[in-house]
Amino acid sequence: MTSEAALLHATDSRLPLYARLRDVLTRRVAAGEWAPDRAIPAESTLADSYGVSLGTVRKALEQLVDEGLLERRQGSGTFVRRARFDQSLFRFFRLSGGGAIPASRILRREVVDAWRLPATPLGVMAGGKAIRMQRLRLWGDEPFLAEDILLPFERFAGLMDLTTDELGPLLYPVYEAVCGQIIARAEEELTVAVADEAAARLLRCPVGSPVVRIERLALAHDGTALEWRRSSGLASQFRYKVDIK
Amino acid sequence: MTSEAALLHATDSRLPLYARLRDVLTRRVAAGEWAPDRAIPAESTLADSYGVSLGTVRKALEQLVDEGLLERRQGSGTFVRRARFDQSLFRFFRLSGGGAIPASRILRREVVDAWRLPATPLGVMAGGKAIRMQRLRLWGDEPFLAEDILLPFERFAGLMDLTTDELGPLLYPVYEAVCGQIIARAEEELTVAVADEAAARLLRCPVGSPVVRIERLALAHDGTALEWRRSSGLASQFRYKVDIK
DNA sequence: AACATATAGTCTTATAGAGGACTATATGTT
DNA sequence: AACATATAGTCCTCTATAAGACTATATGTT
Incomplete structure (x- = not known):
């Protein structure tokens, strides 16, 4: 035209x-x-x-x-293109059994006041309420990743109507189907820390053993932050390959 | 034509x-x-x-x-294009002072029989002799990375004629100037380990504290392996950012 | 010597068109 | 109903051409 x-x-x-x-x-x-x-x-x-x-x-x-x-x-x-980067885990962790998706267990799900959160990620959810989920990812019976997930309530209220079973192992498709929120890209930052008591219990490892911490901020196409999560994984399972040119 | x-x-x-x-x-x-x-x-x-x-x-x-x-x-x-990926360190480690190149101290340099090496990397230098260097990289007076470098002797013999001072903080330009060997690309693999006694002494950290281990295989344009190195860095300094799409 | 200007050589942008390759759907045949 | 075939629509390859933008060098002027 x-x-x-x-x-x-x-x-x-x-x-x-x-x-x-x-x-x-x-x-x-x-x-x-x-x-x-x-x-x-x-x-x-x-x-x-x-x-x-x-x-x-x-x-x-x-x-x-x-x-x-x-x-x-x-x-x-x-x-x-539909972003499909739940596979990003496989870039970072050496997981036995190719391709399959690790199981998830949602341990907690609650609505909190965003301003009460320890370190509000980038002031994203400033002011409003937030949904907070704790999730454990495991391979078979072996837990290898503990996740702490934060979502702005007003966009993701629909999630609270589902049972935790209905959430399934992959969250982003649920975000889209239930809440109409589409994740377009994400920024991740990896660091190494040592397991505190809570993490050690979840990951069944000694307190003080090294863990890899992945902080992810997931964004919509227009750049608004939709999800923040911090994952702690057993460092012994961690491996990352790069090609440098 | x-x-x-x-x-x-x-x-x-x-x-x-x-x-x-x-x-x-x-x-x-x-x-x-x-x-x-x-x-x-x-x-x-x-x-x-x-x-x-x-x-x-x-x-x-x-x-x-x-x-x-x-x-x-x-x-x-x-x-x-001349590959310039000594800057790859900056992708992985949070180094104070932007842009500048960390100092290097060569601790050891020797010629060894390749087949005597603990785990000959990919059987690359099979048969022949190899040059082995131990190097410490530091920021100011703070050591943050301990490197173990292996080179095939026949290609890099010229290196043994230089004093360790002449080697300088960047090795790849020296490889090219002295030995005519050009690094085109490299494959790196990152894992997390705990510091053994030797590493702890070099990095001035307690034995058992987490370290990031980077194994790099550097290749020529035609794919022949020219250098292998294993670097151990303080995990507390480690940080890596990725954009996922 | 210092500075401006021309010039040749390079990559960059943009257009137009023709034929090929691949996919999904519709159509016809058995 | 099942299968082959045609067809329209899509992206892909390749060509050809022209003018612009940028760089380095040569040339001329002061």
Whole structure:
């Protein structure tokens, strides 16, 4: 359409055309215009809509694919990518049994005043109430990860209506199905600590043995913080591989 | 030239043209045809040489840039990228004082029979002799990393002619200048362990305190293993950030 | 010697078009 | 109902061309 074309060319910064188109499309995805796993308009359609050439569209899409926002399937279309990083655990922990998802046991679930929390993560949930969950992840009968999860109540109130059994081992799909909240990306920070009494009891290890601590802030497409969690895992199970170039 | 063009089109796999060109160029870089920081032929030249269009060359180069093999400088040329990952420490350790390189102290340097080594890394140096160095890295007067480095003697014999002072805080430039060995990439694996007596003494920490262990295998462009090292660092200084998508 | 200016060479952006490859759906046949 | 085949729609490869932007060097001027 001419309206969209005008809109694009109006953002008359010094950025090249494909970069402007990329930013425009990012905003449309962030605004939730297309649901995850849904096809966005075809390259040729976009080219027409915005009044640019096919190559320019392709270059914009290419970057968004690299960023992990989109996903292309030849012959089928270009799709909003659904983040699936519960597998991130496998990057960090050496877990026997390939591919399968470790079991979860929810130990606690409560609504708390956010401002009462020990260290409110980044002031995210300032003011309001928060849902707090404690969860244990285990491989078979062996616990290897203790999690402390914090969610802003107003967005995730629906969670409290479910039984803990209904929550299942993967939370992010539940967030989406029950609360309509979609996790787009996350920032993780790893450090090493020693197990305090609580952690030692949960992980069945001696007090003072080393644990890896993972703090994760999960964000929506538009950058608002949706979930914070701190996980403590047995350091003996920890392993991480990197390729450096 | 026609010879090169023929060579490219002869590799008549089912791979697209740009992928074949990419592989051919990879081999030329790996063969050391262009030194690091040296410009390779211009895009237009390559297009002519191989008898393909400019767009095809650009797509091939693009991938090599993404892989970290090449580097483009507008107006100037396309260059073989020099791997500079001594900064990888900063990804893993929270070091006060931004940017500066931590000091090094070489504690030991000797030639050993490779087959005598406790766990010959990947059987790399099988048979021959090896250079073994022990090094301590410190921030000011604070030691934070103890390194055990292994090199195949036949390639790195020249190192034994230098004083340990001449080695300096960065080894890879020395490898290149003195021995002509260029590190292209590396594989690292991180685990958590507890300090044994030797490590505790070096790092000035109690025996049994948690340490992060980094095992690195550094490789040449053609994939031959050039250096293996195991570093142990104070876990209290360890921190690693990731963005997940 | 210092500074401005031109110039050649390089990568970058953008366009247009043609044919191929792949996928999902519709259609027809058995 | 099951299976093959056609078809439309999508992304993918490759070509060709033109003008812009940036860098380094050469040249000229002061």
